[in-house]
Amino acid sequence: MKYIALFLCFLTFSAALPAQDRILINGERLNVSLRDLAEFGKTPEGGTNRVAYSDDDLRAREFTIRLMREAKLDVSIDLAGNIIGRRAGSDASLKPIMIGSHIDSVPMGGRFDGQVGSMGAIEVARTLAEKGITLRHPLEVIIFQNEEGGTVGSTALAAGILPERLDLVTNSKKTIREGIKAIGGDPDKLTRPLRQKGDLAGYLELHIEQGGRLDQQKINIGVVEGIVGLSWWEVTITGFANHAGTTPMDQRQDALLAAAKYVEAVNRAARSMTGRQVATVGKIQAFPGATNVVPGKVVTSLDVRDLDPAKIAQVLDKIRESVKQIEAETGTKFEFKQTSASKPALTDAGFKSAIDASAKDLGLTTFLLPSGAGHDAQEIADLCPIGMIFVPSRDGISHSPREFSRPEDITNGANVLLRTLLRLDQ
Amino acid sequence: MKYIALFLCFLTFSAALPAQDRILINGERLNVSLRDLAEFGKTPEGGTNRVAYSDDDLRAREFTIRLMREAKLDVSIDLAGNIIGRRAGSDASLKPIMIGSHIDSVPMGGRFDGQVGSMGAIEVARTLAEKGITLRHPLEVIIFQNEEGGTVGSTALAAGILPERLDLVTNSKKTIREGIKAIGGDPDKLTRPLRQKGDLAGYLELHIEQGGRLDQQKINIGVVEGIVGLSWWEVTITGFANHAGTTPMDQRQDALLAAAKYVEAVNRAARSMTGRQVATVGKIQAFPGATNVVPGKVVTSLDVRDLDPAKIAQVLDKIRESVKQIEAETGTKFEFKQTSASKPALTDAGFKSAIDASAKDLGLTTFLLPSGAGHDAQEIADLCPIGMIFVPSRDGISHSPREFSRPEDITNGANVLLRTLLRLDQ
Numbered sequence: 108m109k110y111i112a113l114f115l116c117f118l119t120f121s122a123a124l125p126a127q128d129r130i131l132i133n134g135e136r137l138n139v140s141l142r143d144l145a146e147f148g149k150t151p152e153g154g155t156n157r158v159a160y161s162d163d164d165l166r167a168r169e170f171t172i173r174l175m176r177e178a179k180l181d182v183s184i185d186l187a188g189n190i191i192g193r194r195a196g197s198d199a200s201l202k203p204i205m206i207g208s209h210i211d212s213v214p215m216g217g218r219f220d221g222q223v224g225s226m227g228a229i230e231v232a233r234t235l236a237e238k239g240i241t242l243r244h245p246l247e248v249i250i251f252q253n254e255e256g257g258t259v260g261s262t263a264l265a266a267g268i269l270p271e272r273l274d275l276v277t278n279s280k281k282t283i284r285e286g287i288k289a290i291g292g293d294p295d296k297l298t299r300p301l302r303q304k305g306d307l308a309g310y311l312e313l314h315i316e317q318g319g320r321l322d323q324q325k326i327n328i329g330v331v332e333g334i335v336g337l338s339w340w341e342v343t344i345t346g347f348a349n350h351a352g353t354t355p356m357d358q359r360q361d362a363l364l365a366a367a368k369y370v371e372a373v374n375r376a377a378r379s380m381t382g383r384q385v386a387t388v389g390k391i392q393a394f395p396g397a398t399n400v401v402p403g404k405v406v407t408s409l410d411v412r413d414l415d416p417a418k419i420a421q422v423l424d425k426i427r428e429s430v431k432q433i434e435a436e437t438g439t440k441f442e443f444k445q446t447s448a449s450k451p452a453l454t455d456a457g458f459k460s461a462i463d464a465s466a467k468d469l470g471l472t473t474f475l476l477p478s479g480a481g482h483d484a485q486e487i488a489d490l491c492p493i494g495m496i497f498v499p500s501r502d503g504i505s506h507s508p509r510e511f512s513r514p515e516d517i518t519n520g521a522n523v524l525l526r527t528l529l530r531l532d533q
Numbered sequence: 534m535k536y537i538a539l540f541l542c543f544l545t546f547s548a549a550l551p552a553q554d555r556i557l558i559n560g561e562r563l564n565v566s567l568r569d570l571a572e573f574g575k576t577p578e579g580g581t582n583r584v585a586y587s588d589d590d591l592r593a594r595e596f597t598i599r600l601m602r603e604a605k606l607d608v609s610i611d612l613a614g615n616i617i618g619r620r621a622g623s624d625a626s627l628k629p630i631m632i633g634s635h636i637d638s639v640p641m642g643g644r645f646d647g648q649v650g651s652m653g654a655i656e657v658a659r660t661l662a663e664k665g666i667t668l669r670h671p672l673e674v675i676i677f678q679n680e681e682g683g684t685v686g687s688t689a690l691a692a693g694i695l696p697e698r699l700d701l702v703t704n705s706k707k708t709i710r711e712g713i714k715a716i717g718g719d720p721d722k723l724t725r726p727l728r729q730k731g732d733l734a735g736y737l738e739l740h741i742e743q744g745g746r747l748d749q750q751k752i753n754i755g756v757v758e759g760i761v762g763l764s765w766w767e768v769t770i771t772g773f774a775n776h777a778g779t780t781p782m783d784q785r786q787d788a789l790l791a792a793a794k795y796v797e798a799v800n801r802a803a804r805s806m807t808g809r810q811v812a813t814v815g816k817i818q819a820f821p822g823a824t825n826v827v828p829g830k831v832v833t834s835l836d837v838r839d840l841d842p843a844k845i846a847q848v849l850d851k852i853r854e855s856v857k858q859i860e861a862e863t864g865t866k867f868e869f870k871q872t873s874a875s876k877p878a879l880t881d882a883g884f885k886s887a888i889d890a891s892a893k894d895l896g897l898t899t900f901l902l903p904s905g906a907g908h909d910a911q912e913i914a915d916l917c918p919i920g921m922i923f924v925p926s927r928d929g930i931s932h933s934p935r936e937f938s939r940p941e942d943i944t945n946g947a948n949v950l951l952r953t954l955l956r957l958d959q
Contacts, residue, residue, distance in 0.1 A: 318779030335778060339824055350931055351813035351836045352761060352905030353744030356804050363814055364800050370793035378782050387777035388789055389826045393817050398765055398834040398872070400815045400932070408824040410777045446824070479778030505776055506826070 130238050132525050134518030137230040140174060141517065144210065144226060145218040154508025155218050158278035159211035159253035160286030167210050168290060171225065171250055178233035180248055185301055187263030188292030190250040194232055196242050202308040203245040204531060205491075206231060206524060209254035209483060214278050216255070217510025219517075223498065224313040225250050227521035234525060242532045244308050251483045252290055259283060261483035265490050268297040300490075307491040309458065309531060312484045313524045314495060315512050319503025320476055327471035327519050329497030330462045333414045334478040334485040336451035338423065340409040344369065346439040348395060348403025360438040363393050363402040368437070372429035373409060376422045383477060384413040386422050409443075414451045414477045452485040458494025458531065465526035466496075471519055480505070496523050556664050558951050560944030563656040566600060567943065570636065570652060571644040580934025581644050584704035585637035585679035586712030593636050594716060597651065597676055604659035606674055611727055613689030614678040614718030620658055622671040628734040629671040630957060631917075632657060632950060635680035635909060640704050642681070643936025645943075649924065650739040651676050653947035660951060668958045670734050677909045678716055683873075685709060687909035691916050694723040726916075733917040735884065735957060738910045739950045740921060741938050745929025746902055753897035753945050755923030756888045759840045760904040760911040762877035764849065766835040770795065772865040774821060774829025786864040789819045789828040794863070798855035799835060802848045809903060810839040812848050835869075840877045840903045878911040884920025884957065891952035892922075897945055906931070922949050 147167035148157030157163045172190060175182045180192025196203070208224025228248045235242070251260035256277050262268060273284035273294050287294040316322070321329050346362035370388045377386035390408035411422045430441045459475070466473045476497070484493045498520035501511040573593035574583030583589045598616060601608045606618025622629070634650025654674045661668070677686035682703050688694060699710035699720050713720040742748070747755050772788035796814045803812035816834035837848050856867045885901070892899045902923070910919045924946035927937040 316779070317776055319784070337778065348933075349929065350743055350906060351811065351815055352763065352838050352907070353742070353929065353931070354811070354905070355809065356800070356811055358745070361800070361813075363796055363817060367793040367796035370789055371797070374782070374787070374790050383781065385777065385780070385782055387787075387825070387827055389777055389819065389824050389828055390822050391789060391817055391819050393815065396816050398815050398836050399813070401813055402815055410824050412778050479780070480776060481778070503775065503779065505779070507774075 138514040140226040152508035157212040160279035179236035184291040188252040188290035189260040192248040194246040196245040198243040205247040207249035227313040261486035265486045310487040316497040317505035321499035326474040328466040331495035333453040335412040339447035344405040362405040365437040365439040366405040376425035452488035455492030461530045564940040566652040578934035583638040586705035605662035610717040614716035615686040616676040618674040620672040624669040627670045631673040633675035653739040687912035691912040736913040742923040743931035747925035752900040754892040757921035759879040761838040765873035770831040788831040791863040791865040792831040802851035878914035881918030
């Protein structure tokens with residue numbers, strides 16, 4: 108059986124890829140790049156505090172540009188401040204294939220989110236340059252700016268940025284407008300998208316999973332079937348604040364009791380259906396917020412996600428239905444204000460099978476899974492077919508100094524990125 | 534029937550009180566004093582922001598001392614900084630009767646809490662002076678310092694203050710130690726109580742209800758049957774923080790979901806028994822507290838009150854029982870840390886009937902009720918018999934700029950205070 112399997116495997120491999128594709132990236136060099144990058148904004152806990160537009164982000168961008176030039180990429184900064192490294196293709200009629208990710212972090216984040224895909228993409232380009240391989244398609248390695256603050260760079264590329272959004276203050280204390288100027292973009296020229304549908308042949312992003320499925324199941328590579336859509340709300344519950352000692356239990360309009368019933372209802376709504384939809388209440392504040400006062404107001408949040416927009420709508424409907432009953436039971440009033448929404452982005456069927464085949468060629472195990480977290484790829488899906496490759500995150504921990512992916516998993520991911528790129532280039 | 538009732542009423546009246554007791558306080562003057570006092574720390578919303586030891590508190594104390602001198606009281610500041618105005622009695626063998634309240638407010642509070650009883654007690658003394666009435670007992674009018682920050686002045690009187698408590702920073706930004714110095718006390722001499730059991734014949738306090746029962750039922754005077762004991766806790770719930778998008782519903786250890794179940798359990802525990810016990814969760818904070826993170830930790834509060842300590846213990850037991858189940862259901866851990874406790878203080882039976890009879894003499898309706906809020910009287914109950922007189926609060930609102938008691942209700946309250954004092958003096 109073993110011989111037959113090997114033979115079949117070889118057949119598939121040689122059928123799909125020319126000889127030059129047996130190349131591999133330099134895993135050691137890739138992991139050194141990641142380690143060097145981690146010096147910018149390094150925290151005492153071993154994490155990374157490198158929010159977009161901060162001094163550390165600016166220095167990390169300089170470092171990344173140097174690496175891209177070493178990889179023989181022709182580097183420029185686009186109007187949004189994204190870093191783009193170009194490598195010419197052999198067929199002038201073909202549109203570029205784009206690969207990349209981001210290097211900015213959440214406040215007090217980790218060393219892998221975005222960074223693995225960024226350094227991985229540069230390593231892929233460097234490997235191509237080293238081996239003297241020219242693809243048919245032009246290649247663009249992109250480092251999107253400010254992914255963690257709301258996929259700013261990729262939104263500029265695919266949708267444009269409304270002027271009012273430019274005035275939002277980011278975690279760097281700079282507004283987005285000031286930040287874009289600081290990284291060499293031109294915030295006044297972003298109203299219209301920088302790229303149009305059809306400008307790109309495709310986009311491929313390597314990323315850590317930010318969840319625990321690959322790690323738990325000891326799978327090497329996640330083939331992303333899509334990035335979930337999300338619906339975010341600010342939920343304000345109004346009751347009546349009163350003295351905790353003197354207000355009888357049956358005369359209260361306790362906004363926190365209503366909030367408690369709401370938190371349970373949100374959980375119940377997501378769990379009452381089959382599927383992988385999730386619903387979370389992550390924020391809560393009670394007013395006035397004193398031990399001896401029955402809360403008169405609670406401000407809380409809602410986050411609902413799924414690959415299917417209909418599922419999101421169903422969960423929201425169930426929650427709203429429960430809320431009517433809670434209002435009646437507690438004498439409170441709920442107000443829902445949408446704060447963010449994104450539609451699900453499905454990955455391309457051809458890209459998924461190219462990723463899966465490339466991983467299996469390397470003897471790696473694969474698993475098809477949705478991305479519960481948002482990524483730049485979600486924005487780029489408006490422009491071209493997309494694909495995403497996940498590598499395991501230890502214990503599924505992300506956005507934390509404890510975020511960790513093993514060097515061998517990172518090397519595997521970059522090799523799958525390289526080989527998927529070669530496969531798609533055919 | 535009317536004639537008979539009037540006749541009976543007159544009989545009771547004349548049997549209980551000598552002729553001099555047909556006197557009444559000057560309601561107009563009392564309400565002017567209250568209005569003048571409200572100038573110190575007046576807020577734009579018409580409330581009072583006069584936290585203990587603040588400049589406004591210091592100025593209000595000066596104003597109050599002037600009023601006390603106008604009432605022919607012999608004024609001094611005790612070691613705790615309480616203001617005491619003395620009036621000699623005719624029988625040297627008798628211990629003083631004490632009347633009073635406090636003039637400090639909560640941050641952004643109202644114009645009546647404490648202030649009605651303080652100005653009321655001074656008006657009673659002034660009326661006695663004006664009418665040339667000498668009581669058998671010496672009279673002490675006391676303005677306790679820092680009631681709202683934890684009945685500091687009355688605690689010093691009845692129990693003493695532990696040195697470590699003196700270092701607590703108050704809402705004035707001064708420590709209690711600094712505050713006591715600023716108001717003329719000596720913080721180094723408060724370890725032992727300033728008064729001993731038997732030093733006082735009794736303590737009477739007039740106060741606004743801080744609840745809505747008298748107002749709702751249109752009752753003139755509340756005869757307080759006791760001040761509830763309270764048990765305060767800080768409750769920390771530990772789960773595991775994780776990404777809201779990537780963590781499946783069945784793999785969460787959601788500390789906020791556990792907190793929600795806890796808030797409901799607290800409410801259920803108080804309502805599951807007959808009686809007037811109350812239990813409240815007023816504070817809640819989720820960590821990290823972001824829309825897109827399943828909370829890993831929640832810090833919340835618990836406030837349980839009743840006149841009967843056994844009832845408080847029963848409610849706590851029921852809550853703890855529910856918590857065990859919540860821990861198992863949600864994969865979280867609860868930790869309870871007691872932050873404050875006070876034992877219930879029952880009022881004296883003789884004082885209660887004296888208040889009730891005095892009110893009825895004036896044709897006022899009365900209602901027996903517990904005080905759900907804490908008061909200085911609660912501390913003084915360790916020294917001598919106590920009594921409390923409540924006047925209505927509109928809509929039961931307190932600790933708010935919207936706190937309001939009608940001038941006629943305040944006048945009624947002070948008259949009941951005067952006449953109860955005369956009755957007890959017999």
